[in-house]
Amino acid sequence: MSLPLSGLLVIEFSQFLAAPSAGLRLADLGARVIKIERPGTGEAGRQIAIKNLFVEGSSLVFHTINRNKESYAADLKNPDDLAQVKQLLARADVMTHNFRPGIMEKIGLGYDDVRALNPRLVYGVVTGYGSTGPWATKPGQDLLIQSMSGLTYLSGTKDDGPTPFGIAVADIICGSHFAQGLLAALLKRDRTGRGALVEVSLLESVLDMQFELLTTHLNDGGQLPQRGAARGTAHPYLSAPYGIYQTQDGYLALAMGNLDKLDATLKLDILTDYPTASSWFDGRDDISARLATALREAPTATWLAKLEPLGIWCAEVLNYQQATRSPGFEVLGMKQLVKLSDGQQLATTRCPIRIDGEKLYSDKAAPKPGHDTAAIGEEFGLVGSFSHQASDSQTFRNAQNLLETDSQKPLAGLMVVDFSQFLSGPSAALRLADMGARVIKIERPETGDICRHLYTSNVIMNGESSVFHAINRNKESFAVDLKNEDDKAQVWELLRRADVVMHNYRPGVMERLGFDYARVQAQNPSVVYGEISGYGSEGPWRDKPGQDLLLQSVSGLTWLSGNADAGPVPMGLSIVDMLAGAHLAQGLLACLVRRGRSSAGGLVQVSMLESAFDFQFETITTFFNDGGALPERTQHNNAHAYLGAPYGVYQTSNGILALAMGSIPKLGHLLGCEPLLSYPEPAQAFTQRDEIKATLATHLRTNTTEAWLAVLEPADIWCANVLTWDKLLAHEGFAALNMVQEVTMADGYQYRTTRCPIRFDGELLTSPIGSPQLGQDNAAILAEIATSQPARYDA
Secondary structure (H helix, E strand, O other): OOOOOOOOEEEEOOOOOHHHHHHHHHHHOOOEEEEEEOOOOOOHHHHOOOOOOEEOOEEHHHHHHHOOOEEEEOOOOOHHHHHHHHHHHOOOOEEEEOOOOOHHHHOOOOHHHHHHHOOOOEEEEEEOOOOOOOOOOOOOOHHHHHHHOOHHHOOOOOOOOOOOOOOOHHHHHHHHHHHHHHHHHHHHHHHHOOOEEEEEEHHHHHHHHOHHHHHHHHOOOOOOOOOOOOOOEOOOOOOOOOEEEEOOOOEEEEOOOOHHHHHHHHOOOHHHHOOOOOHHHHOHHHHHHHHHHHHOOOOHHHHHHHHHHHOOOEEEOOOHHHHHOOHHHHOOOOEEEEEOOOOOEEEEEOOOOEEOOEEOOOOEOOOOOOOEHHHHHHHHOOOOOOOOOEOOOOOOOOOOOOOOOOOOOOOOOOEEEEOOOOOHHHHHHHHHHHOOOEEEEEEOOOOOOHHHHOOOOOOEEOOEEHHHHHHHOOOEEEEOOOOOHHHHHHHHHHHHHOOEEEEOOOOOHHHHHOOOHHHHHHHOOOOEEEEEEOOOOOOOOOOOOOOHHHHHHHOOHHHOOOOOOOOOOOOOOOHHHHHHHHHHHHHHHHHHHHHHHHOOOEEEEEEHHHHHHHHOHHHHHHHHOOOOOOOOOOOOOOOOOOOOOOOEEEEOOOOEEEEOOOOHHHHHHHHOOHHHHHOOOOOHHHHOHHHHHHHHHHHHOOOOHHHHHHHHHHHOOOEEEOOOHHHHHOOHHHHOOOOEEEEEOOOOOEEEEEOOOOEEOOEEOOOOEOOOOOOOOHHHHHHHOOOOOOOOOOO
């Protein structure tokens, strides 16, 4: 198989997690990634460990995110080393960094400097909060971004206070957006011959991740999300039964809907008190309590045997041990072994994207600092001597140049035919639309995408759900009956002209409809065809419903957030849907890049389960290489099961303060907390984290959040105020991002929503076009494809 990015050269100056995760994705898709590191110590991420685990002198986290790359050691303050690096950049396709604003400019590697060396280079930058505004120089750290973006008020119960996602979600989602932007810029370069500047920030990415909920907030009179009171509540805007319930021997996840079937099966008379779907939200705490009492009466397996045959969306809640031993996991082949330099092997996860039906594996481990310096220098004929250790290299060839007319957005001119519904597939199509593609949404006559009526809270916008409006703006709607031969003929006219075709039906559905990859590819050989499934196209779980809460539950994800005694805690938004959509967008863009060089289309396959495991790659890799020990959350103030104190959020006398990783004795001196001086060894931050956190929690209540920030921020301690959405949106730091846009529907209805988090050449990607009314574009599209069929379903 020809990997889609084969032949592309990426020079990565990035460190820690966000930008290196994008580099890893590009490497998995075939690019050659050369990591520029400091001589001797390497990038700072080599020393950021979770659970004090190190491999070959570098943290296990570093190994998870830097496999399949090369290491080139250079002192960027040394003129000779800098000159050699510039020689590499002159031949590169992509360069990435995530230093704070101004750093690369000081050393002569800013965008203008590098563009002068190589006008075709795609230059990528990750920041914490954007390159301007009052927050521009704040540390871009995951927990701080979660805390400042309002994300911590979505998970847990209403009495829990802010509950962080127990994984580096900001880093990972930002890295995914970064990869999408870089790939889109490469496509534009194929048309224009010129490179581009691609910018993303952690804060913009996390705000974009909340786009469905923020859209509801922005159009609901500014109401804040209201989490349920019941333990296991899984989404602040969804009604009962949505959540996780304790059974006689474990836990059961129940997704949205089906309350009528549940009530009839459990004989609870819930519908007597709550007869309408709208009342299921207002009464969710009482409904959840009644369900919880009933479900404790039998084992999980008994409930699954009763409920699944009725079509009720449910799943067992698994931990890592159970999930990685399950047949659903084994059939995916998600586990791979990489080879360390001493001959040992390290277990980790593979890329979640399949290209042309093939899984993407690589056994190349993360390199030692400077491992490839001399070999790279020799290969590229870099002038100067090499004092930094080196060995292996890979072959390299430049991508073919294709010059076409320039256009403003990188995907302008591409046509996407999108059969997908709900959230995962439409989120991928939205990202393609935001970057300039034309997206034609295929919908059922009369009802349309089911998501039009999937309400969050009780918010209805112009007759349809806020979720639909948030995720389907900037698209066209073409309403057809896919079981009607005349309508199918119209769809075929579109498919023969499409650049991308995509869907998220269960395996087998598109084959029955006659629009599967083999048939579409026979009519359109250069098409890039994408599909999202719940659990993959084979194995015992292939026909299970691919619903977000259920995927969180079977993948082990629910055991990372909340405190140790909280039971499983779901992440309070549709995180797996969005990750699967992001992975599909990456795969589609990569295949479009390949098509630009070879004219070959391709098949891109993603499953929600694979995306959920990929999301946890650092924590699952730790599990694999730590004797199979399950993650252990702290007793209180938990924000990451594998990180030591002080990592967490703490109550102050007037609010909440987030503290990321840092020296415990240094904190003790700065805060005037003498007991913290009793933990001088770095390892104690993990081994004694509960007692350290308890001490900190008591001390931090003695003063205000603002007082602690005034002490800690000047000392470069990574900390932040924990904000709710109303406080965030009123802050000048948010205003500087211009993250909110107003869009207009065809009937004049206007609403506010978030914009795409990616910037190209310094410009925001905005669009004034709202979501389409069902079938509003039928007549225009039919006229365009010059079919003689009448427009049967135009609005």
